[in-house]
Amino acid sequence: MTQNLEYEFRYSITHWFQPIYHLKNNNVLGYEALLRDASQLKVPPADIFREADKNGYRNVLDLMSIKKALEIFKDASSPLFLNIFPSTLLEGNFLSWWDMHMPPRTPFVLELLEDEPIRNWKELKKTTKELKRRGVKIAVDDMGGGYSFFQQWIELDPDFIKLDRYFAENLSISPKKQKTVTSLVDLLSDTTEIIIEGVETEADLNTAEFLGITYAQGYLLGRPSPRTNCIGRG
Template identity: 65%
Template sequence: MSVLVEEIKLRKISIDDSKFNYSITHWFQPIYCLKNLSIIGYEALLRDASKLHISPNQIFKEAEEKGCQSTLDLMSIKTALNNFRNESNLIFINIFPSTLLKGNFLYWWDTNIPEDMPVVLELLENEPVENWKELKKVTRGLRARGVKIAVDDMGAGYSFFQQWIELEPDYIKLDRYFASNLAVNPRKQRIVRFLVDLLVDSTKLIIEGVETEADLNAAELLGISYGQGYYLGKPSPKENLIL
């Protein structure tokens, strides 16, 4: 493929700061192994870097309105990985599936992201996937580069089972709805147990939104591998983390 064609593809997915008026940073929330309560990684949660204290929801809303969700994704990935450049913990970063389908994402990755970064890309489940064949191709390419794939907020969005079958993710993050009162809700327990049995040979479950000891213990007893939530650890700037 000619250099000119590659340059054109790269321009399709370049970071256009002129459309996006926010400076961003990240806070990091730990993800724990529930068996021994050791930290296996951190999720990078986007925050406004100015003194205006603009909410992440507002930032995402403006990005969507201006048609620059992919710009926000690429800015977020680069910023988060710059913070974790020399760390060995996994870093989980959210990304819209549509970003993976724009231009030549793998070429952008190769020219912007250092090799051997311990990255897990979390595919957000709040938008439909337009091209499963191409998305599968891109995620395979990412895996060949050592990147792990997660599906975020299972139970809160589109096509969970199709994502699991087509993409074979390394992790599935269970929506915080399931963690709330898990210890006392038999229906939630049955669903969680079903998912643990379903995914046992292929994908690790991470339960989000763990806020009580009782729900943490219930998740561990049901066989969930990993957990995340305020009871385990709140999001913090990197300088406050113990790495």
């Protein structure tokens, strides 16, 4: 990692924050940090990572994104949910990097992205255990939208599962989605907290709560904002 590369990534990106709500008491569980382009070009986040990946810098950008999010969020008391590629956790010096840059016992939740296959389960399991020893919680992101979800749930014992927005869309009028969500709640909820993403209507929100979902995230509850004082449900 060169200093020039770190400078470029740290100062060309920023983050907005979207709240995650507890459906029973309407309290904020935490905020997910969502990467944004800080320049006037407003490049989509996927394109930023695609360009970094093409040049072999995706994992570096991943780490710089985490550092930048923490800089913005450092005075907040709520847990910070941070997206990360599993391959970044598998970098040989990841834990050393974490210990050097992340304040001890800060309430982090690392969301493992499902955009790539996992090449070394043994090492990933070891790294997530070490992170948990440091007080970090683990989430599996976009369940239903990527690779090997059930293997991640079994092997990594995550604290949170985030259901892909696909399940939230029209949940109130889809018996098949309702049956699927009910089955997932029955299977997962004894050991894992479930967050449903992409909630945009009251009907879908009420259905998710009725089916046993504890936490939700989406435009209905709070849009991403450069500040953490997002406005939630009334």
